[in-house]
């Protein structure tokens with residue numbers, strides 16, 4: 001494992017464990033499986049573990065795993081304040097205490113304001129006294145480093161970055177998002193101020209591995225590098241000295257092994273002009289085929305009309321990255337036949353979802369396009385018939 005330094009010279013593994021996507025067993029996290037993956041990463045040198053208040057069951061799961069294996073003092077915990085839920089100064093203490101309890105610890109090493117998109121959110125927190133609160137927590141040792149995770153545009157990123165003496169920040173960044181969100185401009189601005197940058201969505205929620213079009217795969221294979229698709233995404237990040245930690249949501253031992261191998265091997269400045277040219281072809285092939293740049297983060301949910309926004313976009317993209325029939329089949333299974341209808345046509349145009357979308361997707365317009373393609377008339381009739389049948393059956397069973 002290679003290490004880069006935080007603002008105070010502490011060594012952080014270049015690979016961080018993203019704890020948002022643990023495998024579920026029923027409704028809860030499969031703790032034994034998660035423990036196997038976390039401990040494998042730990043033994044390979046990973047010392048940075050990222051979770052959040054709103055990642056269902058995650059804080060409690062890693063708290064239990066670290067305690068059970070007695071490694072709390074050997075690793076760094078990063079977790080996040082759900083700033084969008086905070087409406088009073090007392091709420092700051094309430095959420096933070098709950099997080100410490102879930103994590104079975106007396107301190108958080110890296111604490112972030114979660115999902116900032118606009119300077120107005122930071123102004124609101126300041127009005128609630130967050131600066132004094134942070135100072136108290138740092139003085140008492142309950143928070144070591146303070147930062148923010150970010151999904152808005154570059155302008156607002158720079159405003160937030162420059163408005164406070166942050167210890168670190170976290171941005172969505174990958175070879176498809178070089179100029180969206182904080183982007184390379186934000187990355188460089190933070191680094192210029194000596195602020196370490198943690199990277200999230202390095203593989204766009206797995207898309208840069210699982211949903212690559214054939215032309216993109218061919219370009220990588222023909223490069224002669226012999227790298228996996230994950231290699232390309234992660235090495236592009238490690239190539240940049242401004243990147244401190246790259247988070248990866250690992251939920252299999254194979255994934256842990258591959259990510260650790262790449263983190264061992266990858267070097268800063270190792271990309272050649274040919275490597276950059278390969279990725280240009282890859283980007284072009286991906287963008288040619290995707291219909292909506294949705295990462296499946298679900299920040300737009302819940303929709304007041306129960307429209308399954310990420311589900312619809314995933315199927316819409318599948319129509320173009322795999323096949324039309326596969327996209328429609330998945331749509332029927334995952335959106336069309338749920339007990340509570342979740343169709344795009346239920347949208348009342350309230351616009352709430354668009355305020356929360358880190359990708360700035362014109363959701364209402366894209367939903368209309370997606371619905372037209374996913375449910376042409378014969379499919380609509382077919383899905384409605386099956387739904388009627390299923391409901392009748394359900395009533396009888398009840």
Ligand code: SF4
Nearest residue numbers: 303347348350351353
């Ligand atoms: S605009 Fe439509 S899809 Fe978005 S939250 Fe409102 S009802 Fe739901």
Ligand code: SF4
Nearest residue numbers: 294295297298300357
């Ligand atoms: S539409 Fe936007 S907010 Fe919703 S899941 Fe997709 S990327 Fe996330």
